[in-house]
Amino acid sequence: MNSEDIIVIGKKIKMPFSKGILARSLTAAGLKPSIAYKLALEIYEMLKKENIKEIDKDELRRRVYYFLIEKNYEEIAKRYLLWRAILNKKPISILIGGASGVGTSTIAFELASRLGISSVIGTDSIREVMRKVISRELVPTLYESSYTAWKVLREEIKDEEKKYIIGFERHCESVLVGVEGVIDRALLEGQSVIIEGTHLVPSLISNKYLESPNVIFITLTVSDEKLHKMRFYARGKVSNRPTERYLRHFKIIRIINEYLVVTSKKKGIPVVENINISKTVEECLNIITEKLKRILEMEGGRVEDVLEESL
The missing domain is CATH 3.40.50.300 (P-loop containing nucleotide triphosphate hydrolases)
Structure with missing residues (x-):
């Protein structure tokens, strides 16, 4: 690992912060790839500016959520947290x-x-x-x-x-x-x-x-x-x-x-x-998101509760 890396701490592993992985997550939530990578870079620079050497995975997720809110991407922020919270718990x-x-x-x-x-x-x-x-x-x-x-x-x-x-x-x-x-x-x-x-x-x-x-x-x-x-x-x-x-x-x-x-x-x-590949992928992501929301509802949960727990 490079001495300049920010280390993300998960439950079982530690790994360097990856702008590419974060950008993919933001793209999955609905951002265009170019915008997603730009925001991932800004988040990385924000963490560097605060002199953060290590950060818990959940804390990083929370920071990304509020960063998106500040940038007026509220729906993207909600979908980002929903994907991360559900896919980490439920195989599909x-x-x-x-x-x-x-x-x-x-x-x-x-x-x-x-x-x-x-x-x-x-x-x-x-x-x-x-x-x-x-x-x-x-x-x-x-x-x-x-x-x-x-x-x-x-x-x-x-x-x-x-x-x-x-x-x-x-x-x-x-x-x-x-x-x-x-x-x-x-x-x-x-x-x-x-x-x-x-x-x-x-x-x-x-x-x-x-x-x-x-x-x-x-x-x-x-x-x-x-x-x-x-x-x-x-x-x-x-x-x-x-x-x-x-x-x-x-x-x-x-x-x-x-x-x-x-x-x-x-x-x-x-x-x-x-x-069009981009439009097809976006439509498929919307279908998958709605299905995941229904999974929550079937189990008696609410999207709002999942977001609150994640934060």
């Missing part, structure tokens, strides 16, 4: 679903960065694990893509759209066994996790998870077909994913997108239009 599992190409992985990693959640798991990875324990002969749809699983259905289905959706559902069912296992393990260990991917189908996930106060489900969509298609071209430039294969099956991907939107709305799961 955030599910970010949506059809291929709508941006679930991008938004999941942005949310993880904002919220300080270190574990982000893609359902594609869970699918690969399930393929190791379930044979192709037993579940052939698992070995196809979400948009080609209809090709190996054993029954004949004349309605094309119905066939695509049934194939998609059969493909996802086995993956969801792994997804639910990950959620169970994370909650048991008291760890927050973000799970993202096209296999998160609201109509197939057990109500146990949909109704859990600790599980927050959000479905992303891109209503504009041209924009959705352009996402595959853009993604192909920065990854090894087969752009042409996605585009050959684009019609089916659009059918799956609509199916996920409709089933999400039926289940009361919020659907977020992912056109």
